[in-house]
Amino acid sequence: MIEVKNLTFSYGKEKQALHGLDFTVDDGEIFGFLGPNGSGKSTTQKILTGILNGHGGFVSLFGQEVTSARTREFFQKIGVLFEFPYLYTNLSAIDNLNYFASFYPERQVRDVNELLEQLEFKKDFLKKPVSSYSKGMRQRVSMARALISNPRLLFLDEPTSGLDPSGAVLFRKIIEEERRKGTTVFLTTHNMVDADLLCDRVAFISNGNIVALDTPRKLKEKNSSHQTVIDYLYRGKREEKTVEAAELEEGFFFPHDEILSIHSQEPTLEDMFIQYTGRGLS
Amino acid sequence: MWKGFTHLLKKDLKMMLSGKFFLLALFSLVLYSCYINLVYVNLEQEDYQVYLFDPHGASARQDAPSGQNEHVTDVGSRQELENACADGVSIGIDLSAGTPEIYMLSSGTQTADHYRTEWGKAVLTKIMDEKAVLSETTDHEVEIIGAFDKEQKSRREITCEFLFFELSAVGFLGLASILFKEKQMGVIRVHGILPVHKAAFILSKLCVFLLSDLFFAILLTFINIGFGEGLAILPGILAQAGILSLVMALVGFLCAVWLPDFKQFSLFYLVLAVFITTPVFLAGQTGVSWDWIIFHPMYHLFTAMKSAYFGVATTSFPFYSICAGTTALLFYIAYRVLAREMTKEG
Numbered sequence: 306m307i308e309v310k311n312l313t314f315s316y317g318k319e320k321q322a323l324h325g326l327d328f329t330v331d332d333g334e335i336f337g338f339l340g341p342n343g344s345g346k347s348t349t350q351k352i353l354t355g356i357l358n359g360h361g362g363f364v365s366l367f368g369q370e371v372t373s374a375r376t377r378e379f380f381q382k383i384g385v386l387f388e389f390p391y392l393y394t395n396l397s398a399i400d401n402l403n404y405f406a407s408f409y410p411e412r413q414v415r416d417v418n419e420l421l422e423q424l425e426f427k428k429d430f431l432k433k434p435v436s437s438y439s440k441g442m443r444q445r446v447s448m449a450r451a452l453i454s455n456p457r458l459l460f461l462d463e464p465t466s467g468l469d470p471s472g473a474v475l476f477r478k479i480i481e482e483e484r485r486k487g488t489t490v491f492l493t494t495h496n497m498v499d500a501d502l503l504c505d506r507v508a509f510i511s512n513g514n515i516v517a518l519d520t521p522r523k524l525k526e527k528n529s530s531h532q533t534v535i536d537y538l539y540r541g542k543r544e545e546k547t548v549e550a551a552e553l554e555e556g557f558f559f560p561h562d563e564i565l566s567i568h569s570q571e572p573t574l575e576d577m578f579i580q581y582t583g584r585g586l587s
Numbered sequence: 588m589w590k591g592f593t594h595l596l597k598k599d600l601k602m603m604l605s606g607k608f609f610l611l612a613l614f615s616l617v618l619y620s621c622y623i624n625l626v627y628v629n630l631e632q633e634d635y636q637v638y639l640f641d642p643h644g645a646s647a648r649q650d651a652p653s654g655q656n657e658h659v660t661d662v663g664s665r666q667e668l669e670n671a672c673a674d675g676v677s678i679g680i681d682l683s684a685g686t687p688e689i690y691m692l693s694s695g696t697q698t699a700d701h702y703r704t705e706w707g708k709a710v711l712t713k714i715m716d717e718k719a720v721l722s723e724t725t726d727h728e729v730e731i732i733g734a735f736d737k738e739q740k741s742r743r744e745i746t747c748e749f750l751f752f753e754l755s756a757v758g759f760l761g762l763a764s765i766l767f768k769e770k771q772m773g774v775i776r777v778h779g780i781l782p783v784h785k786a787a788f789i790l791s792k793l794c795v796f797l798l799s800d801l802f803f804a805i806l807l808t809f810i811n812i813g814f815g816e817g818l819a820i821l822p823g824i825l826a827q828a829g830i831l832s833l834v835m836a837l838v839g840f841l842c843a844v845w846l847p848d849f850k851q852f853s854l855f856y857l858v859l860a861v862f863i864t865t866p867v868f869l870a871g872q873t874g875v876s877w878d879w880i881i882f883h884p885m886y887h888l889f890t891a892m893k894s895a896y897f898g899v900a901t902t903s904f905p906f907y908s909i910c911a912g913t914t915a916l917l918f919y920i921a922y923r924v925l926a927r928e929m930t931k932e933g
Contacts, residue, residue, distance in 0.1 A: 356779040357930050380782035391773035393598075395605050404598055408591040408781045450777070 306332045306367065306458060306489045307353065313361035314348055322348045324513040325362065335480065335490040337504035337521075339497075339578060345513040346493050347388075350460055353491065354385055366458065381409055384456030388463045390443035394436040398426065398446045401435060402453055409454040420449045425475055440467035448476065452483070459483060462493045477503055497574040507574070511582035524577050529570070536565040591783035595791035599765070603795055606768070608761045612803055615757060616810070619749040623811045627745050628738050635703050637710045638662050638671040641682040659710060678707035687711065697876065739816065746811045747896040748868070750824075751889055753807075754800055754831045755864055759839040762796050763852060766843035770928070775844075779929030789921050793836050800832035801825055812896075823895035830910045831888050837917035844924045884913070 307330035314323040323345045330336040340346040351357035352364060355375040364371040367382060392401050402417045421431065424445040430438060435446065444467045451459060464480065465473040480490060480503055494500055500507050501521045508518040517524060531550035536543065539561045546559060547570075572580070603609065637659045662668045665681060672679040672691050679690035689707055693700050769775050778788050808817040808824055838859075846852045867889045870880040880886050891906065 351930055354780050356926075377782040380780060383780065385777075385780045387773070387776060389773055391777045393769075393774055394772050395602075395768075404594065405777070405781065407594040408783050 306330050306334070307336075307491065308365040309349075309353075309362070310364075311362035312349065312352065312364055314345075314352060314357070314359065322513050323360070326510075326513075326515050328508055328515060328518060330489060330491060332489055333484060333487045334505045335484055335492060335503050337500040337507035338491065338493045338510060339495070339500055339507055339574075340510035341495075341582075344510045346510050347462070349510070350462065350491070350493055354383060354460055355379060381413065381454065382457045383460065384451040384454055384458070385460045386448055386451040386462060386464055388466065390440070390447040390467075392435045392443060392446055392450070395434055397430075397432045397434055398438075398442075398449070399431055401446060402449055405450050406453045413455055415453055415455055417449070417453070420452060421445070423479065424449055425472075441469060441472050444468055445472075448479070452479075457488060459488050459490045460493070461490060463495065464492070465494075465496055465499055473499070497578070501574050509578050509581050516581045517577070521574055525571050525574065528572050528577055528580060530572075532570040534568045534570060535559075536568075537561040538563040538565060591781065592787045592791060595783065595787055596794060599791050599795045602765050602768070603761070603799065606761075606765055608765075608799070611757065611761070612753075612799065615749075615753055616803065616806055619746075619753070619807060620810045623742060623745050623749070628741055630741075635706050636660060636671075636677045637707050638668050638677055638679045639682065639711070640665055640668040640679065643683070643685070676703075678703050680707055680711055696873070739812070742812050743896040744893070746807060747893050750804055750807055750828060751831070751867075751892055752864070753803060754828060755835050755885065756860060758796060758800050758832060759835040759859075760856065761799075761839075762792055762836045763839040763843040765792070766840060767849055767852065770843065775925070776929050776931065779926075785925055785929070786918075786922055789840060789918065789925060792840065793833060796836045797829060797832050801828055804828040820895060820898050823898070823900055824892070827888070827892040827895045830914070831892065833914050834888070834910070834917065837914065837921055840921050841917065841924060844921070844928050 307328075309326055309328050312323055312326040313321070315321040326345075326349065328336075338346050338349065348357065352360045352371065353366065355371055358372070366374055367379070369379075393404070396404070398421060399417055402420070406414045406417065418431075426442065426445050426449070430442060435443060438446070444464075448464065451461070461480070465476050468476060477499065480492075483490060490503075492500065492504060504521060506518065506520050507524070509516045519527075533548045533550075533553065535546045535548060537546065537559075538544070541562075543565070544561070548557065638661075639659050640662050660671070662671055662679075665683065668679040668681060668690060671677055675692045675694050677691070681688040681690055687708075689704055691700070691703060691707070694703065775788075779785070804824055805817075805821065808821060812820075842852055842855055846855060863883075863885055866877065866880060866883060867885045869875040870877055870883075870886060871889050871893070887906065888910075894900070
C-alpha cells in the first residue's frame with residue numbers, strides 16, 4: 306500500500322527534517338509512526354497525503370509515485386484525521402459531514418447518521434453548531450469526516466486526543482473494525498497505549514530517522530530483562546523476589562505464606578522508545 | 588477535480604450570509620443612496636461667476652443688455668470688479684485696456700485657479716464675436732464633455748466614488764473576514780486532502796464576491812443614476828467593477844492567508860486605506876496635483892471607472908492587458924500561498 310525509500314525532506318537549506326526514511330506498509334495493516342514533537346512524523350504524513358511537495362527519494366501509494374498520484378481518484382481513496390478537529394464551527398455536525406461528503410462519489414459515501422451513531426455522538430447536538438460542542442464531540446465529528454468516504458487508506462493523527470477513556474476505547478474499536486474491512490491505517494501518535502493495542506508494526510522516528518521498526522511485541526521482547534518479580538508475605542512480612550527466566554523453566558520453590566502479585570518485567574513501548582532514541586515522547 | 592466547485596460555491600455563499608456581509612453591503616447601499624439623493628444633489632454647486640468690466644464695449648456682447656447671461660455679470664468700475672472677486676471664487680475680466688486681463692484672488696490650490704482661469708476665458712469666448720481676442724492667451728481649448736446636466740454629472744461622479752470605495756475597501760474586508768474565519772477553524776487544511784483542486788477553493792470565493800460586487804454595482808447605479816441612464820452605461824461599469832472586485836478580492840485573500848491574525852490585518856488595512864486609496868481620491872477629486880499619481884495602479888482603475896460612469900469607453904489594450912496580467916499574477920501567488928497554508932499545523 307505504502308512504499309517509502311530513502312525519503313528526505315528539508316525546510317530551507319539548513320533544516321533537514323527527514324534523513325532517508327525506509328519503510329513499507331502492507332494492505333490492511335495498522336502501522337504506527339511514533340515520535341516526539343519535531344521528529345519528522347507530521348512531515349512524513351504530509352508527504353504521504355500529497356500536501357507537501359519537494360521531497361527526495363521514492364514514495365509510492367497504491368502502487369503509484371506520490372507526486373504523480375495527486376489526482377482526484379487519489380484523494381478519493383484516502384481519509385485523514387488531523388491532530389486538531391478542523392470543522393466549520395458555524396455549521397452543525399450533519400452540515401459539516403454533508404459538505405465534506407459532497408466532494409466524493411455518492412456510491413462511496415457512508416450514511417452520516419449511521420456513522421455518527423456508531424461514534425456514539427449525542428443526538429441532541431446533531432443540528433447544533435459545532436461551536437457548542439465539547440472537544441470530545443468535535444473529535445468524533447472529525448473522525449466521522451475521515452471515515453465518511455470509506456477510504457482505503459486512513460491517516461490518523463492522535464485519534465484519541467481529547468477523548469475520555471470510554472471514548473478512547475470506542476475509537477480503538479472503530480479503528481479495529483476498519484482494519485477488519487481491509488482499510489490500511491497509518492497511525493501517528495504519542496499515545497503508547499493506542500500504539501501497543503492497535504498497531505501491527507510500529508516505527509520509532511527521532512530527528513528525521515527511523516531508529517527502530519518492528520511489531521510492538523518483538524520490540525519489547527528484544528529488550529526484555531527476562532525476569533519476574535514476585536511480591537509475597539512470609540511470617541507476616543511483605544517480601545519481594547526477582548526470578549530469572551531460567552529459574553522459571555527449571556521450576557523452583559521458595560518459602561512463603563501468600564503470593565500477593567507477580568510482575569513480568571517486560572518493558573513498555575515507551576521504555577523502548579526512550580531506549581532507542583534517548584528521548585521521551587512528549 | 589472541478590466537480591466540487593459548486594459545493595465550494597454553495598458553502599462560500601452560506602459563509603458570506605452567516606457573516607452578515609449582505610447586511611453590511613445593504614447598509615452601505617442605503618447610506619450611499621440616501622446621501623446622494625437627499626444631500627449631494629441638493630448641494631449648491633454653482634459655476635464660477637464671471638464679472639466683466641468692459642467700459643468700451645470691446646466684447647460686443649450679443650446677449651446684452653448686461654446681466655442677462657447666466658454666467659456673466661457686468662460691473663461699472665475696476666473697483667467694483669475687485670470687490671466682486673473678493674470671495675476667491677469669482678473670476679474678473681478687465682477689458683478696459685482693450686485686451687482681456689484676468690483678475691481673481693487665488694482659491695489656494697493651483698489646479699482650481701487654473702480651471703477658474705480657463706472657465707473665465709471660455710465664457711468670454713462664447714459671448715464675443717471674435718474668438719481670436721482670447722486665443723492668444725488660452726493654454727487649452729475648453730471643451731464641454733458629455734451632454735449631462737449638472738445634477739446627472741454630480742450623480743455619476745459621486746456614485747462612481749462610492750462604488751470605488753465600496754469595492755476597494757468594504758469588499759476587500761468581506762473576503763478577508765471569511766478567510767480569517769476559515770483559517771482560525773483550520774478547515775483550509777482539510778481542503779488540502781479533499782478531491783477538489785486547490786484553485787477551486789480560491790475561484791469559488793472570487794466568484795461569490797465578484798457576483799455580490801456586481802450586484803451591488805447594478806443596484807447602486809440604477810438607484811442613483813436612474814434605470815434608463817444606468818442601463819446605457821452598465822456594461823462599462825460592470826467591466827470596471829469586475830476588474831476592481833477581482834483585484835481587491837485577491838489582495839484580500841493574500842493578506843488574510845499571509846497575516847497571522849486580524850489585528851495585523853487591521854493595521855495593514857489602515858495602511859492600504861491611508862497610503863493607497865487616499866491619494867487616488869485626492870488626486871482624482873480635489874485640486875491636489877501629483878505627477879507621480881500616474882504610476883499608482885489604483886488611480887488608473889479609478890479613472891477607468893469614472894470614464895465608464897460618464898459613458899467614455901476605456902478601450903486601451905495596455906490597460907486591459909495589465910489588468911489581466913495583474914489578476915493572473917495575484918491568482919498564482921494566492922494559489923502558492925494557499926498551498927503553503929494547507930501544510931501548516933496547529
